[in-house]
Amino acid sequence: MRVVNWEDIVIAIEKMCIKANCQLDDKLLLKIKEMRGNEESPIGQDILDKIIENSKIAYENTMPLCQDTGMAVFFVEMGQEVFIKGGTIKDAINEGVRRGYKSGYLRKSVVKDPIIRDNTKDNTPAIIHYDITGGDKLKIDFAPKGFGSENMGRLSMLKPSDGIEGIKNFVVETVEKAGPNPCPPLIVGVGIGGTMEKACILAKKSLFREVGKYNTKPHIKELEVDLLSKINSLGIGPQGLGGRTTALAVNIETYPTHIAGLPIAVNLNCHVSRHESIEI
Amino acid sequence: MKEIHINTPLKKEIVKKLVAGDRVYITGEIYTARDAAHKRMIEGMKNGQELPFDIENAIIYYVGPCPPKPGQIIGSAGPTTSYRMDDYTVPLLKLGLSGMIGKGERSPIVKEGMKAYNAVYFTAIGGAGALISSTIKSSKVIAYEDLQSEAIRKLYVENFPAIVTIDCKGRNLYEVEREKYRI
Numbered sequence: 160m161r162v163v164n165w166e167d168i169v170i171a172i173e174k175m176c177i178k179a180n181c182q183l184d185d186k187l188l189l190k191i192k193e194m195r196g197n198e199e200s201p202i203g204q205d206i207l208d209k210i211i212e213n214s215k216i217a218y219e220n221t222m223p224l225c226q227d228t229g230m231a232v233f234f235v236e237m238g239q240e241v242f243i244k245g246g247t248i249k250d251a252i253n254e255g256v257r258r259g260y261k262s263g264y265l266r267k268s269v270v271k272d273p274i275i276r277d278n279t280k281d282n283t284p285a286i287i288h289y290d291i292t293g294g295d296k297l298k299i300d301f302a303p304k305g306f307g308s309e310n311m312g313r314l315s316m317l318k319p320s321d322g323i324e325g326i327k328n329f330v331v332e333t334v335e336k337a338g339p340n341p342c343p344p345l346i347v348g349v350g351i352g353g354t355m356e357k358a359c360i361l362a363k364k365s366l367f368r369e370v371g372k373y374n375t376k377p378h379i380k381e382l383e384v385d386l387l388s389k390i391n392s393l394g395i396g397p398q399g400l401g402g403r404t405t406a407l408a409v410n411i412e413t414y415p416t417h418i419a420g421l422p423i424a425v426n427l428n429c430h431v432s433r434h435e436s437i438e439i
Numbered sequence: 440m441k442e443i444h445i446n447t448p449l450k451k452e453i454v455k456k457l458v459a460g461d462r463v464y465i466t467g468e469i470y471t472a473r474d475a476a477h478k479r480m481i482e483g484m485k486n487g488q489e490l491p492f493d494i495e496n497a498i499i500y501y502v503g504p505c506p507p508k509p510g511q512i513i514g515s516a517g518p519t520t521s522y523r524m525d526d527y528t529v530p531l532l533k534l535g536l537s538g539m540i541g542k543g544e545r546s547p548i549v550k551e552g553m554k555a556y557n558a559v560y561f562t563a564i565g566g567a568g569a570l571i572s573s574t575i576k577s578s579k580v581i582a583y584e585d586l587q588s589e590a591i592r593k594l595y596v597e598n599f600p601a602i603v604t605i606d607c608k609g610r611n612l613y614e615v616e617r618e619k620y621r622i
Contacts, residue, residue, distance in 0.1 A: 200620060201440060202602070202612075205462075209564050209600070217569035223515035226505050226568040226588075264514055266505040266588050276475070278587060307520045307542070307565060339613060340520050340543040342565035394621030398542065398564060400602065401616025431566040 161238075161295035163439055165245030168297075171437050172255020175301045176231065177263035179435040180223045183214040187370045187407070187432055194344060194404040203402030207344075210397070210430055221263075225431045228265035229303030231256045231285040234364060240295035249287060252299075257281040268306070288360060300367050302434040308341035308427040314359055317421040326351060326423055327386060333425040334390050334406065339399020342429035345406045346370065347390065350424040353414040362426035365410035367434045374411055383409045397430075407432075444598070448496035449537040451557045457603045459610035463561065464598040469498040469540070471592040473519050476583055477527040484530060491582030491591050495535035498561075501542075503588035504578075505568070513578040513594070515568030518542045521560075525549050532556040540601055544613055554609050561601035574599045 188211070195207040217224040233252055243251065260267055260282040269283065270276040286304075313333045317325045330349055337345075350361025373380040386409040396402025407430065416422060440462045445453060447467030457463070470492050472480065480490055501521055505514025521541030528539070529552040537558055542565040545553075553560060563571060574596050582591040604612045 200616065202460075202616060205440070206564055209567055209570060213564070213567040213570040216573060217515070220569065222508075222569045222572065223505050224569060225566040226503060226515040226517050227519070228505060228515075264506045264508045264511075266503065266514070268503075268588070280587070310520070338544060338617075339562075339565075340522065342542065392622035394617045394619065396616065396620055398562065399544075399613055399617070400562070400604070401612075401618075401620050403620060429566050 160240050160242050162242050162244050163297055165243055165251050168243065168248070168251040168439060169255045169258065171439060172252055172299070172301070173259040173262065175435040175437060176256060176259025176265065176303070177221070179301055179433045180228045180263065180265055180303055181217050181221050183217070183224060183431065184434070188214055190370045190407050191344070191430060194407060198397070198402050198404050200396050200402030202400045203397040203404060206397035206400065207404065223265055224433070225305060225429070226266055227268065227305035227307060228260070229305045230269055231282060232302045232304045232363065233285055233287045234290070234300040234367065235287060236290045236292050236296070236298040238292050238294040238296045241297050252285050252287055253283045256283050256285050297439040298436070299439070300434065300436045302367060305429060305431070308345070308429045311337035311341040312362070312424070312426045314355060314422070314424045316355060317423055319419070319421050321421060323382065325421070326382070327389065329423055330386055330409070330425055331389050331393070334395070334427070335393055337427060338395060341427045343395055343399060343406065344397055344404045344430045346428040346432045347386070347406050347409045348426040348428065349409065349411040350426070351411060351413045351422070352416040353422060355422050357414055358422035358424040359426070361412040361414055362424040365412040366426060366428045366432065368410045370408045370432070376413070379411050379413060383411050447498055449498055450496055451537065454537050454557050454559050454607050457559050457606050459603050459606045459612040459615065461603040463601050463603060465498065465601060466597050466599070467595070469500050469594050469596055471500050471502050471504070471594060473501050473503050473589050474523050475586050475589040476591050477524050479583055481527045481530060490534070492593065494531060496537045498538035498540060499531070499536060500540040500594065504572070513572055513575050516572045516575060517568035518563040518565055521545060528552065532558050545605060550605060550609060553605060553607055557607045559603060559607055560605040562604040563601045571599065
């Protein structure tokens with residue numbers, strides 16, 4: 160049994176909240192620069208230049224890249240041989256979010272009740288997905304999820320006979336319908352299989368993948384490549400004002416499913432596709 | 440792209456000259472309002488209350504900024520998605536609102552209202568909150584302070600970068616440009 164102090168988790172989460180919001184990861188920035196080189200639309204070129212400049216200003220001033228510093232989403236992998244001394248993992252994460260959003264001057268965007276809509280004023284509660292694993296490691300992945308893009312996500316319970324064409328149509332249609340709203344260029348997260356909630360969680364999880372990395376299964380990688388090309392043929396372009404750069408990546412995660420079903424979920428991320436990972 | 444420097448208040452004769460596709464740099468006072476502030480303004484109007492600022496020839500910026508750090512004027516301050524304000528927009532256009540800054544498409548009702556009352560819709564770059572923040576020179580909460588990031592602020596901006604996306608004749612950059620690059 161390995162003992163981890165509750166307070167150490169809180170401090171790590173606080174730092175993650177600030178870093179993820181203020182610093183675009185290198186691979187993503189490189190990808191945006193690469194796509195800028197291929198962009199044909201003059202408006203699109205100008206927008207991509209400003210996006211690159213924005214990342215520089217944010218980094219130099221430790222300022223959030225985007226004012227929507229999101230709802231805090233976590234994926235936790237906790238070894239069954241880890242013991243947290245001083246409190247629960249859930250409370251540690253929420254306390255870290257509370258501190259990080261305050262000390263980092265990040266926007267508090269969470270309301271207590273979806274109908275009454277009064278702000279919780281500290282950006283809690285976080286959304287936390289848990290996975291209990293073997294061993295004594297504690298891995299925490301974090302993504303602040305802005306709702307300009309979150310609002311454009313969709314789920315569909317396809318029939319098995321809809322097959323790969325049905326999947327492609329649904330993903331492309333989701334991006335097309337979203338148009339400028341999710342702040343393209345996008346990272347398109349896709350979850351296929353499982354049950355309805357599992358497909359949504361897979362789609363979310365796929366957004367945590369490093370840009371430029373493909374699914375390890377060859378037939379899924381092929382689908383990712385094909386979908387990216389189809390999406391970039393739509394003409395939507397940066398901010399929806401026309402061009403070739405509509406998506407930077409399509410990330411697909413899959414899971415076994417039922418003989419009668421083919422659930423599919425699409426979760427979009429804007430070009431400020433933020434995520435951080437730590438192992439304690 | 441044609442580059443134009445404009446000042447606020449944004450007079451209707453200037454609005455009429457702006458064409459979808461023009462790149463503008465805005466200088467002067469603009470007002471922030473997003474979901475909850477719009478809801479409150481419209482409900483207030485129904486109850487006979489006055490709006491918290493002079494709407495005639497005004498520009499509203501759909502934004503909920505991050506809080507400023509000590510010594511800073513405002514935190515990150517990029518546009519939010521505009522369609523959520525569509526249900527509240529036409530009554531404001533009727534009262535003389537000249538311009539809106541946001542991101543994303545507008546509803547057919549808003550587009551008709553813009554033509555009827557001569558208004559312009561600008562988009563700013565979504566996600567470029569740090570860059571846009573550097574053009575904001577002063578910020579003061581003038582109403583609905585309890586709404587925090589959603590409160591109404593009077594901003595003074597210098598060379599705020601935006602693009603004329605839907606003009607008062609109904610020309611729509613989203614439609615025109617997208618078709619050019621569709622394969």
